[in-house]
Amino acid sequence: MSTNPTTIEAPEGTPFLDVTRVFDATPAQVFRAYTDPELIAQWLGPRDLEIDIEEYDARPGGRYRYVHHGGHLGEQRAGFHGVFHTVEKDRLIIQTFEYEGVPDEVKLDILRIEEVDGKARVVGHSVFPSVRAREGALASGMSHGINDSMERLTELLAKGV
């Protein structure tokens, strides 16, 4: 399977995080993978964690909540929840996102799915409540996946990132 590059931009001094990725699939398939709880359970979150999806009602006004556990979390259970604001089939999902470990810091996730040359391009634009909230989320939430930063950095460098 080919791997498509991921583009990540976190413009300095803004609370934005933009992530773009192309998938070898149709927009309809990507939309399904993003809205069907059974499929979400198969890919959302770090590889070493288990996920319990309590609720995943991907309709305007619908709620979602899931809990990560196991792996590097040990005894800890990490809950995440939010609501779907806009859900337009195969095209657009706008939802809120809150990590329960940092309550009241609610992020807005705007996800567009576009068809480009027969593939699906997913363009995610996230708006954090502040620049500090973005830095905090990037620095703490994302670093845990790295067990051996040296080795992984070498891999990244080898790939020419």
Place this chain on the structure above:
Amino acid sequence: MVDNEQALDRAFTALGDPVRRAIVARLSRGEATVNELADLFPITKQAVSRHIGVLEDAGLITRSRDGQRRPCHLDPAALERLTSWIDGYRLAAESRFRKLDAVLETLKEEEER
């Protein structure tokens, strides 16, 4: 925070060059002198020295004195700051998206059946 961001900027800029990335990759396996590094690349020792200077200014590597040798070392703390920030996010996102690739692959197979 601003100092930290400037340091990150310098580090990422330094890593924007393929020779410097190769130097960092080599040093991640252990220290090396400028001469040893120069042997790896089809460029002059002076050019390698300049690249090392850029990596040193970016705080990614340090040089020690060991008799006549002045080996270059990777600064693990500087790397950790890098990997724990956007590259950390990139790794997490990439890992998630590869799982999504696999899910989409099974969806395609289902539909073809």
